[in-house]
Amino acid sequence: MSGMEIFSEYSNLTVNIKLDEGVYVFDGRSGTGKTFLAKVLLSICSIKKIKYRYFNNTAKDDDPSVIVAAANNKDLVFFDNADLYLTKDILKEIKGTKCILISIKDVLRLNIDYKDCDVQYNGKSLSLEVY
Amino acid sequence: MSLVLYKSMEEVPKSLQIVEDNDAFFDYATSLDPNSAVQQMIVDVIDQGTIISNQTFIGRTKEFGSLFKECLSTGAKTLLNISTHKDICFDCIECGYNAISLLPLIKDGYAIVEYLLVPLDRDISCDIIRDGKHFKSFMEVMRYERYGNF
Numbered sequence: 001m002s003g004m005e006i007f008s009e010y011s012n013l014t015v016n017i018k019l020d021e022g023v024y025v026f027d028g029r030s031g032t033g034k035t036f037l038a039k040v041l042l043s044i045c046s047i048k049k050i051k052y053r054y055f056n057n058t059a060k061d062d063d064p065s066v067i068v069a070a071a072n073n074k075d076l077v078f079f080d081n082a083d084l085y086l087t088k089d090i091l092k093e094i095k096g097t098k099c100i101l102i103s104i105k106d107v108l109r110l111n112i113d114y115k116d117c118d119v120q121y122n123g124k125s126l127s128l129e130v131y
Numbered sequence: 132m133s134l135v136l137y138k139s140m141e142e143v144p145k146s147l148q149i150v151e152d153n154d155a156f157f158d159y160a161t162s163l164d165p166n167s168a169v170q171q172m173i174v175d176v177i178d179q180g181t182i183i184s185n186q187t188f189i190g191r192t193k194e195f196g197s198l199f200k201e202c203l204s205t206g207a208k209t210l211l212n213i214s215t216h217k218d219i220c221f222d223c224i225e226c227g228y229n230a231i232s233l234l235p236l237i238k239d240g241y242a243i244v245e246y247l248l249v250p251l252d253r254d255i256s257c258d259i260i261r262d263g264k265h266f267k268s269f270m271e272v273m274r275y276e277r278y279g280n281f
Contacts, residue, residue, distance in 0.1 A: 012194045030206020030227035031177035057154045081205060083224045084152060105225060123191040 004075055004099055008044045015040060016127040019076075019099045023091070023114040024130065026103045033121030034103045038078045040126060050075045057081040068093040071100075079103065088112065132239035133258045133265065134213075137220065140243060147220045147241060150212065157208035158201045161215050163188065169214055169236045177207040177230055206230030213240045235259065235269045247276045 003020040026034050038054050045052035051074045059067055064087065071077045073096035079086050082104035088111050094100070101117070104110070116131040137143050150156045162185040164170050174180045179191040180203070187197040203211070206226045210233055213221050220241035223231065232249040234242070235257035247261070254270040266272045274280070 011192075013192065028227045030225075030230040031179070031204040032227075035204065036202070057152050060152065081152075081154065081225060105227065121191065123193065 002098070004050065006041075006044060006048070006050070008048070010040050010044060010126070012124070013040070014125040014127075015044060016125065017041075019128070019130070021098045023100045023102065023112055024117040024128075025107050025114045026101070027116060027118040028105060033119040033126060035080055036121065037119050037126055037128070038080050038101075038103075041076070041078065045076065052076045052078070054078045055080065055082075055085075057084050060085040064090050064093075072096055075099065076101070086110065132217070133260045134234065134237050134239055135241050135260045136234070136247065137241070137243045138245055138262075140222070143220050143241070143243065147218075149220045149222065149243070151222045151224070153209040153212055153221055153225060154201075154205050156221075157203075157212050161200075161208070161212050162186065163200055163211070164215075167214075170211060172236060173207055173210045173214070173233055174203065176233060177210070178204050204230075209242075210234070210237065213237055213242050216240070247272055249273070 006015060006017040008015045041052055042054055053070055053074050055067065067090055071094045076099045077097050079102045082102050083106055086104060091110060091112055118129050120127045120129050140149060143149055163182045165182045165184060171182055174182050174188055180188045182188045183197055186200050188200065190198050190202065209221055209223055209226050210230055214237045217240045220243060222243045228249045231244060235255045238258045251270060251273060254268055257266060257269045259266045259272055261272060
């Protein structure tokens with residue numbers, strides 16, 4: 001299965017992400033660097049022409065169809081603050097997107113198959129570890 | 132006063148304002164206090180940062196210099212909201228277990244936490260009301276959550 005790989009410099013940071021196609025859910029701790037990673041990816045993906053879409057708490061007032069339309073056919077979608085707006089119906093409707101990263105604490109309500117992942121951020125490098 | 136921890140929104144008295152979007156509320160309405168030991172500990176333990184003014188902190192990449200408060204994690208923002216606005220109830224749905232484990236630092240306020248089970252390697256004193264019961268030990272809260280008694 002084709003996925004995606006990002007190896008890049010961002011300011012003084014080395015960013016390294018390697019993902020197979022699929023859905024990934026972040027480990028349950030706060031302050032690991034998830035939102036920071038999401039925002040770093042905005043710049044890197046723009047430069048590298050990777051089709052990326054980032055959702056955060058501001059999506060909570062959006063109609064689900066708007067979220068689905070914006071998330072379709074992307075290389076990478078990042079749902080941050082997903083407890084506030086993401087549902088299993090939204091995820092079910094997304095088509096043609098390779099990799100989906102989800103920051104959510106109550107993952108059971110999504111009823112999906114996923115892999116666990118975690119951000120590794122030590123101040124010098126930023127990477128994604130998949131379990 | 133104590134820290135009152137509700138299990139769901141339905142439990143919260145109608146007279147209390149509930150905040151679900153802790154990021155937006157924090158960015159809009161909460162200032163940092165570099166002289167607060169509790170706030171410093173929250174930012175240190177969760178985000179490995181140090182508060183340096185009421186709007187800025189130093190994060191784990193020191194070369195970035197001082198960062199605006201909105202760069203803090205949602206977990207840290209939620210606890211800072213609870214510790215600052217004592218008359219508002221904040222939903223902790225987005226808090227990781229490491230943030231939940233710092234709730235005993237806050238001695239008064241209101242929050243919604245469905246599950247209070249977090250790994251603890253030692254007991255911590257607290258002033259928590261859960262299900263109308265008053266707890267002074269966080270280990271007792273855990274025991275109550277798990278077994279229904281303490």
